[in-house]
Amino acid sequence: MSISIEVNGTKHDIDGDPSMPLLYALRDQIGLRGAKFGCGLGQCGACTVIVDGRAVFSCLMPVSALEGRAVTTTEGLLEDGKPGKVHQAFIDEQAAQCGYCISGMVMRAQHLLERNPDPSDDGILTGMQTNLCRCGTHAAIIRAVKRAART
Amino acid sequence: MTMKRLSIAIVGVLALLAVAAFATIWQPELDEVDEHSMVGADQSQIARGYDLAQLGNCQSCHTAEGSEPYAGGRALATPFGTIFSVNITPDRETGIGTWSQEAFSRAMRKGVDREGTHLYPAFPYTHFTKMTDADIDAVYAYLRSVPAVRNEAPDNSLPFPYNIRALMAGWNLLFLDDGPLQAVGGQSEAWNRGRYLVDGVAHCSACHTPRNSVGAEDSSAALAGAEINGWYAPALAGEGARGWTKPQLATYLSTGFSRAHGAAAGPMGETVADLAKVAPADISAIATYISSLTDERAATIAVVDNGVPDNLAAAHDLWVGACASCHEPSAATGQGGKNPSYGVALSTGYAVHSPQPLNTVRTIVGGVDFYRDMGGPYMPGFEGSLTTVQIAELTRYVRARFSDGAAWDDVGGTVQNALSKGNRQ
């Protein structure tokens, strides 16, 4: 069985078990490794991608649910192969330590800014609350989201 | 007679009663108190008031999403229109900063504000009236201690005739039984304490008892279960009630989770988030009383797994990819090791056994996230990741696989309705 899904504007045929979450399709079949396995339970946000304008946990998103829907990953935010706006703001603020959560953070921030290009401080905290960081990079991430909103 | 005509007839009766009763139940405006009237209030009285305010879940209704605590403005949908909760911070312009203890007590017991205007029973004074003076005074002391916030709640949007507050005078004659609750002889102190809390400040039956056509609780069906704000509050007493042991219920009320019953979601999730801060003795008393209303012997619920429904193969794929990591019975009920801490087999919880799909749908859509930031049962909502059709399929799937009940009607409509509401309404 093959399911056709659109990722970062390109169609991909996904073979195998239709129950397979998008996360594994991205990492193992399509070769996009930005989305990370963190918990497989929708608790940490390391796997966050955007589907049809909504930030979702790709670890709990069966590919069978994706027919005809558009997926954006952190790789899809690159502009001509260079860091996109949100990427660059994170780089400028050095907003990564181990960095394992950061692809998810970038996508969560992207989603937040798509919905509200000028979020309040509290709006940023609320918007980012879904995602976990263990290194304690939160302060730098908040600075990065503010910087991205400014640019 | 249709419900609507019945309702109009009752409104007529209420109006007559109100006119007749006016002379006896007219309530005067009470004097303002000055700003510093509570300075020096006893810390333990405030702490007690805080506990009672948690038991009463006051903050939940009196706080709009993203706003300051107790500053009001949360929209409460009723069958009669939308009522907005008022600001109960000590702000003198927009809150209750000018209210004396006497005025507050009158509002709690009689449903009348300081100026003498009738309040609607969305504010559950029919329960608060059962509280002791000491407890009402403690709540007052606590509310005087919270930060004053200037916030004018929006006006209610109630159609005629419900916008005539004076009608409530008649309503109160029929449905308000004011004054503190008396203890029942022959029952334990804990049981009586539990009953006092349940009927009084905690106002459990405000959600768990069906209401009549003018919005009063149907006393003949006390705690028999009712639909409330797009959720179904299950029966806590009588035939429809599941059995709860006292320890099960105490754990559930203080943590939002019971391994034998599942997690508190929706409005009960908000309630339990407050109960988590309450003294254990009070939780234990509530559990003593409520569990006595149920058949405690039936507190172990058999696991139901009818296998993958034949006609729902596509939904099974959704189940395996989105749900099974927490809820596949082999993982969720097997001894430790594989399952996340709060995963339960779905036949454990009330939602899949309910006569309506409301709670199952609302939980899939919005998840369980009252505890996300502090730890406790958590489930992500699938509103953004699954489509309306997919959520409906999954709902049918869990009903067929994990309960022995008949297929639910109008699952699709329920899903659409839930998606349009968002999670908090």
Next chain:
Amino acid sequence: MTSFAQNLTRRSLLKGAGGLVVAFSASRGFGPAAAQETGTLKSVAEGVVDSYLSIDADGLVTIYSGKIDYGTGVRTGFAQMVAEELSVPLDRVGVIEGDTALTPDQGPTYGSLSIEVGGKAIRQAAATAREAMLDAVAERFSVGKEKLSITDGVIGGGGGEEISYSELLKGAHFFLDVDENAKLKDPKTFTIVGQSITRNGLPGKITGAFHYMQDFKIDGMAHARVVRPPAMEATLDNVDESSIAHLPDVQIVRKGNFLAVVAETEWTAVRAARELTANWTTMESLPDQAKIWEHVRQTPIVKDDVTSDIGDVDAAKGEREITATYDFALHTHGSIGPSCSVADFSNGKLVSWSSSQATHRLRRQLADMFSIPTDDIRCIYIEGAGCYGRNGHEDAAADAALLSREIGRPVRVQWMRHDEHGWDPKGPPTLIDLSARIDDAGEVSAWKGEFFIPQGAGGRVALLGANLADLPTSQDLNPGGIANDSAIPYGFPNVRTTCHRLETTPLRPSWIRAPGRMQNTFANESFLDEIAAELGVDPLTYRRGLIDPSDGRGLEVLDRLKEFSKWEERPSPRSQQGETSLTGRGMAYVKYELRRTYVGVVADVTVDANSGGIRVDRFYVAQDCGQIINPAGVHAQLEGCVIQTTSRTLMEDLTFDRKMVTSLDWASYPIMRFKDVPEVHIDLIERPNDVPWGVGEPAAAVVSAAISNAVFDAASIRLRSVPFKPAKVRAALAEMRG
């Protein structure tokens, strides 16, 4: 900077004429072709320049570091130190970390020692190399060495003649012993050390291009998941293979109580592990968590380590005695990415890729486990999700190696969330009794500390897979250097601190960021605050008066802290009654291990007098870590220390029943999220002429005490039990109100 990053991550090793050279390859990292060889491929002996450094024919400098970077930024720090010492541009320096065939055994990456010890060795090797090359050029050009100058890796003779390092070396080894006396560059001339540099790998981590261990693949690799028992002590009775017959191409591997599934695709392996039915006989081997502290107190003591003994505490004068008992909960590392490893065990030789902090030790452990020579094993580090100590990385490596041996092909093992939370080794429960005697003059005459902590040090933590499969592995406890900072930096006349080393501890212990130092400093610094309150004195001024007056660096940290936090001298607690929102501030101080990095912090908190909720509003951190290599990196570490430890202090509490860990995910082991993050203000004291000290741990050690002291200042309650959950705060408030 981009090319710097590329240099570092896109190298593979080839053998070339004249010795080992470094070359670029496509983005494969260390491919299997390069890795099939085990043993050593170059010098890895300590004290030899070639062990740490090579310069290839293109002039690219490669550092070989036994210490590894797991998000801390030390890779960048090493590169800065070497680029500075060799006067080459930073983008000409690459770093290879933790490869047993290539890098020296510099000990595990722990204890905030990477820059201080690891970097020092590398820097000395670079200085040795430079001096040797200068000597060679001086001879070749027949000029005095002092006439030579170096610009971008080119040595000039002063008269127009010049020669680059690569022309000089032609890709050859140095064949030099590290000269401990080789002159280091004068810090006044530094142009790279001391500059804020974007941490290596950071842009790729942000765009998704970075290769983590969890992203690493090799050809022919199968995907495995382990299936752990439902109890710490359990026996596998039988496995129902038919329970996963519906899944394609799954192999079940069982060896003793070790159980795993191997499949062609990752998702199939996930499903197989989840859906496999296995029956176990379980044992109740853990103590009752509700009585954990009684359990710790009753655990047999195998020995006492007296960590300080000054004067005679028992003979000290004074009638007043104050005592307090502190405890600190078990914690899990909580890596956001569960542990992962790939292994290729073929022809009796093993290549293991993992995020181990200690690949040389892992190699010896795997040699024991499989009874093969260490020369037949190569362990290669690849950066993974941050681990903050010895989490499950080594265990995943053992799992992968065992599975690869059993099925005869390369295997990738990715732990699931419940594997990581349930089975990574834990920070042990710590119980501390403190007492002080106060004499008639109102001075402390004696300080006594008793620390109930498990025996053992920072050795080899037993490999879980070896235990389950009944293969050889050390069974010693290895909690880390947890006796550190039980002694205090304050000059009381009589002091005795004793660590009662316990025979056992619940669950397998290991080190987590500032192991022991965090728990011990929590108790010591909180208790010092209790004494200051008892004496009615300002806690900062009081500490200042107790520090050895000759320890100017400690005094300066406190003075700087006082100034930049706008500390007002007064005793705690603040007098404020009748409010529900209570604000307070507290401080704590540490001289790490009494010999290195100094940190002083001030915490501002708000306590909700009703709910018992604590909000940490902000932290001020003043630190003297000696020479600062990369200020941006130090800032990141300090923010991380404060935020992560605030999370640990307020929220984190591992739970278990009599059989196993029950906090198996983030819902049952919550950590801090964005809304609760404090502001962090940092004041770094610059000491370019001093040696650099570690920064990843010391500031973490003072966070819990500062919060506890601030809560006392706000609410007049002493929190002596980490974590400070609201229920504990409410209970303390209720007790105080009577």
